[in-house]
Amino acid sequence: MITLHWLYTLAGAMFAAFALLSAIDRSNPKRFGNAAFWGLMALSLLAGDYIGNFGNGLLVLGLAGLAGFGFIGRSHPRTTTEPERERWSERLGNRLFLPALIIPATALIGTLIYNYTPVGSFGWIEPKRETYMFLAVGVLLALATIFAWLRPPAIAPLQEGRRLIDAIGWAAVLPQMLAALGVLFAAAGVGEIIGYATQSVIPAGSVFLTVVVFGIGMALFTMIMGNAFAAFPVMAAAIGVPLLVRLYGGDPAVVGAVGMLAGFCGTLMTPMAANFNIVPAALLELKNQYGVIKAQIPTAIPLLIANILILYFGAFM
């Protein structure tokens, strides 16, 4: 069976290549810092299951130290210039989109075929992970197409990939760090404390105000934890089930579904949700690392209010 480990190996090999190319890039004064950083990522992906929990912990401390104390710098591998790119685009035209569309198309068609035809019943792929597999297959197909068509230098995909990953920098690793922080928060009992504190601010007897506290609590706790998944079980235990469903007789389907979506409004407003809010700021080379959050807040707040109203009218009317 094709498991996630195949993908970890693929990604690990790529990061290992980034590390090697970083080490020999004399134009980057911080080349060894970059090499160490991407090398640790490669080690994590290739050997994370063999170095033990404490070993992984030290690896993470290494990543944080390298990034936090300024040991990594942005490299500038040789690529084409702006006028060269204009000429390429003039020459190739809309055919340029085809390789870019191979990735989503493969992921889409692959996932559909795997789930809705008998192909899936053979169990070739680790359950629930098929989209990731087809994403990787799409990447390999796109690379093959580009090589057959445009014949770039053999090292070009790795150098161009390194150009992008260095533009993103440590933000590429931050989402994984935040997921790990969430686990530690949970282990330290932060959830129970928050649940207890929220319960204590609820005015007795008012269904509407309880819904408001539940919705805002979901959003705020999601902002702290960086994702609504960590917030939901806590808020459900503190308010959702005992008060909204049991005491006031609300519809559990609405409380659950819309409560989660109130949490998603929080996700739009927090740097803790790094893969949605910080990584794109790096990817798009924004000057303000909170630029994406700033752009989302005016959507998130009215949407949170709307979700609270939907929850109230949906569950109790």
Add this chain to the structure above:
Amino acid sequence: MNYWPLLGIALVVLGFALRLNPMLVVTAAAIATGLLAGMDPVAVISIFGKAFNDNRIIAIVWVVLPVIGLLERHGLQQQAARVIRRLRRATTGRLLVLYLLYRQVTAAIGLHSTAGHPQTVRPLVAPMALAAAEKEHGPLDEETSERVKAMSAGTDNVGLFFGEDIFFAIGSIVLIQQTLVTYGYSLAPLELALWAIPSAIVAFLIHGTRLLLLDRSLARRAPSTSFAGPPPRSGEEPS
């Protein structure tokens, strides 16, 4: 109850507010939270390491970078901009509304991993949105182009978050179901997914309105260079 672990949260908030390096902030908060909860240092580092290792799936999406980089090398962003310049009725707002709809609909049928910031926003959506703004309003100052790029990324997020829960086999629906089952409420995933639809519609209306208003505020920003044709190659700076 031991309230000390909350100090970890305070550290995170403070660190982000002071714009310290987030990697350091997160690590410091993680270690502080564990120690304040009474764990020994080796256990804290081990839990942190295991959780990092368990979440490696997050790193897999970066395998698209070599393809995106190669295509950028051959002028993909320039071509995306060229296409938009040719479409007479394309504006930044209308383009992003279309992308919002596309993202919500594909996420709603379970295809949430087919688009995203590295796969679609950086190579296609953001360059197209920028080109549409330049076509309508002439060259953009840095602040404006930052805003257009940030809105492109934000549109991807809003579309994803308020589309994916309509698909009943997604993680968050499973989590809601599993959580409620422990309290004796057994719900069908479809029942939960249906209740994601009203919020999805409201999200489309709110964010879509903001996107169309963006067109207006772009027009206000550069009134002197507003015209229907393509931008001059060596245009003056917008006022």
